[in-house]
Amino acid sequence: MIKIVPIGLLEEDQEADQFYRGTIASYDRCAARYAAQNDSIDEVKDLLTFFDEQIPCTASLLDVGCGHGRDVEYLSSLGHMVYGIDRSEKLLRMACGRVPKSHFVEGDVRVLPFRDASFDGLWMNAVLHHLIPPHMPQSLTECRRVLKPSGLLFVSVHLDDSSGWQSKGADFVRYYARMSGAMLTGLLQDAGLTPIRMTSRSAESRWLHCFARPGTKR
Numbered sequence: 001m002i003k004i005v006p007i008g009l010l011e012e013d014q015e016a017d018q019f020y021r022g023t024i025a026s027y028d029r030c031a032a033r034y035a036a037q038n039d040s041i042d043e044v045k046d047l048l049t050f051f052d053e054q055i056p057c058t059a060s061l062l063d064v065g066c067g068h069g070r071d072v073e074y075l076s077s078l079g080h081m082v083y084g085i086d087r088s089e090k091l092l093r094m095a096c097g098r099v100p101k102s103h104f105v106e107g108d109v110r111v112l113p114f115r116d117a118s119f120d121g122l123w124m125n126a127v128l129h130h131l132i133p134p135h136m137p138q139s140l141t142e143c144r145r146v147l148k149p150s151g152l153l154f155v156s157v158h159l160d161d162s163s164g165w166q167s168k169g170a171d172f173v174r175y176y177a178r179m180s181g182a183m184l185t186g187l188l189q190d191a192g193l194t195p196i197r198m199t200s201r202s203a204e205s206r207w208l209h210c211f212a213r214p215g216t217k218r
């Protein structure tokens, strides 16, 4: 089941929302191709395994920016109760078809419609870099709020110092704000999250992978 949550943006955020509408429209247009090209769990299997080892056996989890539900499906298969949130209606429909017993919310990762301390773990793969930098603290603060004090956040982003719109053909037009490890660490610490493991990897893009736990704000 997909629940739709109104985003409730402040007036000054309306203009900035063009970044998200553009990126999300691109994901909607490319949904079938995106799902086909990213169907294999192999690329993130070691990260999912580490995540699973650090959380309770039957954990409550939220996939923040869940896309077509590949990771929701895998984590559910391990016995966890997994929710997903995303703004792409097309990808969410695929996720819902893939894991019908999970709960999906069509909403923005800057406003998580869940109670404080709801989740043992949050999985946020390849999403944060789609936000404009002034909105990243809001999203991470929301992650911190809905995470239990003993919870675990996984976040991955493109590692680089470039930002802007990237296009590959007419359908693929997405905004990326890539970042360094120091910038991601600072954003997490400002949101009250302490990195416990950070690694990087090169595939088609360079990636930064970080696990963090609630801590004190710096």
Ligand SMILES: C[S@@+](CC[C@H](N)C(=O)[O-])C[C@H]1O[C@@H](n2cnc3c(N)ncnc32)[C@H](O)[C@@H]1O
Binding pocket: 020, 023, 024, 027, 038, 064, 065, 066, 067, 068, 070, 071, 085, 086, 087, 088, 091, 107, 108, 109, 110, 124, 125, 126, 127, 130, 131
């Ligand atoms: C690269 S995909 C990653 C999807 C999934 N996490 C995965 O690993 O396959 C980025 C996802 O972020 C979603 N997204 C981007 N900006 C968002 C926002 N502001 N709120 C909610 N979802 C967003 C897109 O719709 C897309 O599903």
